[in-house]
Amino acid sequence: MAKSSTIFVCSNCGNESPKWFGKCPACNEWNTCYEEKQTVSKNGEKAPKREAKTTLLNDIKKQDIARSSTGFEELDRVLGGGLVKGSLTLLGRRTRYWEIYFNSTNM
Numbered sequence: 001m002a003k004s005s006t007i008f009v010c011s012n013c014g015n016e017s018p019k020w021f022g023k024c025p026a027c028n029e030w031n032t033c034y035e036e037k038q039t040v041s042k043n044g045e046k047a048p049k050r051e052a053k054t055t056l057l058n059d060i061k062k063q064d065i066a067r068s069s070t071g072f073e074e075l076d077r078v079l080g081g082g083l084v085k086g087s088l089t090l091l092g093r094r095t096r097y098w099e100i101y102f103n104s105t106n107m
């Protein structure tokens, strides 16, 4: 049987905390904290925390839908030609996440 626990994640930088925070200790942004359910399977293995984000970016790379340029040539290439409409806002505020993602794809 799986049990779930709740963690709190900063929507700006992705910082995780077991407790609610009004101001993110990592990026010092206010009111960016949101609640995220975390499922722990019976063997104690934690489910991937950022599964949704990873899937989203992978989908962007696979799907052949209209893309808009990010203005960064390298990022456009990483994303398979540009950002899909709607995800631009998501990535826009996540400069740090963007950098982490970009670096990891160059490994």
Ligand SMILES: [Zn+2]
Binding pocket: 010, 011, 012, 013, 014, 015, 024, 025, 026, 027, 028, 029, 032
């Ligand atoms: Zn933060």
